[in-house]
Amino acid sequence: MSLMKFQKLPPKAVREAIPRTVWALGAVSLFMDISSEMIHAVLPLFMATTLEASALAIGLTEGAAEAAALVTKVFSGMISDRFGHTKLLVFAGYALAVFTKPFFALATTVEQVFLCRFTDRVGKGLRGxxxxxxxxxxxxxxxxxxxxxxxxxxxxxGAFIGPALASLLLAAFSESYRFIFWCALIPGIICLALIVFEVKAPEPKAGRKVNPLSREAARMLPISLWLLLALAAVFSLARFSNAFIVLRAASCGIRPMYVPLVMVAMNAVFAFSSYPFGRLADRVRPTLLLSFGVALLAASEAVFAAASGPVWILAGVALWGLHLGTTQGVFSMLVASLAPEALRGTAFGLYNLASGGAALAAGLLAGLLWDRFGSSASFAAGAAFALFTLALLAVMRRRSLRAL
Incomplete structure (x- = not known):
């Protein structure tokens, strides 16, 4: 079907045209995020209160874990391009993440939590x-x-259902963090079953495969893709871990049992905005949506920096969730569109490597600023990086990414 015919399809027909495997992978993501976010929504509080970890230690844990996930994606993407075993890699990545869940409940030191979080995110990297x-x-x-x-x-x-369940369990079981960690194992097992029975990978195409580590592969990746990767790295400097939003909410008077609801609100906005903005990206220039999303991020961080109570936190959370819905699917779409078919896994891996290195730097910087100058300084720095990203994107749109 031609591009024009797809664009004229009504919303229901577009949804029906999306392949069953995409729906299955969406359901897998749903259940894994329920499992993971049940833990992540309360993990900063568990570390800060039960284990008495500093903001810097929390920032290092979050930044290193996310960087590990994103760096690992490079190698899993290259392997999938070279050998074509995409479903096996997807299953292995989700299985590793599920395996770590019980060990969060058993952790008694910051170092043990660091190891669990790191391993969990390596699993994310394998599958992404x-x-x-x-x-x-x-x-x-x-x-x-x-x-x-x-x-x-x-x-x-899944990312808002998980924190909602965590909040309910905190209220019902007297803020028992470890019990929540055990419960998170159940949706993880469901997600593995979905991969086995519902995800269908196409047969690898015949013909010579390109070695992702060769000069030939480097020449095949267009300059526009490399520019997009650079933009993604700068953008990631403005987006440090959600753990700092959780801590900011707690510092503005929100009780621990209600803090997970902050993540519920954020991810509800994220969930309900991602698909409409994804459809819009098929009709308008994607870089216009990226500009709008980066501006939303700058506004969100400015609100968090000035926040003095729960209402300010909710406003910042809504803006943050909307910026995620505007940008995340669009970045993936652009990578898929710009990369050669034979090197799509590698391209997604490089995209996540660029974001991962920046995520580690952002987590460390946010933790240092928080410990030395307070929470407002962390978010003010994030807003400054977002404005710089917006200016860089404007230059790229005029000179290098005009077609996007």
Missing amino acids: APRDALIASVTPKPILGAAFGLRQSLDSA
């Missing part, structure tokens, strides 16, 4: 690039934005 490459390989190009937006919406739905 092959999963996105698999989505791109089974989806018609004219609805790539809708497909990635759908997966992101389901992923984000």
Whole structure:
């Protein structure tokens, strides 16, 4: 079906055109995010109160864990391009993450939590690039934005259901963090069953495969993709871990049992905005949506920096969730569109490597600023990086990414 015909399809027809495997991977993301976010929503509080960790230690844990996930995606993406075993890599990544869940409940030191968080995110890294490459390989190009937006919406739905469950369990079981960690194992097991029975990977195409580490592969990746990776790295400097939003909420008078609801609100906005913005990216220039999303991020961090009570926190959270819905699926769509089909896994891996290195730096910087100058300084720095990203994107749109 042509691009124009896809664009004229009504919303229901577009959803029906999205392949079953994309829906299945969306459901997998839903259940894994329920499992993971049940833990992540309360983990900063568990570390700060039960284990008496500093903001710097929390920032290091979060930054290193996310960087590990994103660096690992490079190698899993290359392996999927070289050998084509995308479903096996996806399963292995999710299985490793599920395996770590009980060990959060057993942890008694900051170092043990660091190891659990690190291993959990390595699992995320193993599955991320092959999963996105698999989505791109089974989806018609004219609805790539809708497909990635759908997966992101389901992923984000899990990210607000998980904290909601965590909040309910905190209220019902007298703020027992370890009990929540045990309960998180259940949706993780469901997600593994979905991969085994519902995800169908296409047969690898015949012909010579490109070695992702060769000069030939480097020449095949267009300059526009490298520019997008640079933009993603700068953008990630403005987006440090959600753990700092959780801590900011607690510092503004929100009781511990209600803090997970902050993440519920953020991810609800993220979930409900990702698919509409993904569909919009199939119709308008994606870089326009990125500019709008970066501006929302700058506004959100300015609100967090000035926050003095729960109402300010909710406003910042709503803006943060909307910026995620605007940008995350669009970045994936652009990577899939710019990368050669034979190197899509590698391209997604490089995209996440660029973001991962910046995420580590952002987590460390936010923790240092928080410990030395207070929470407002961390968010003010994030807002400054977001404004710089917006200026850089404007220059790229005029000179290097005009077609996007």
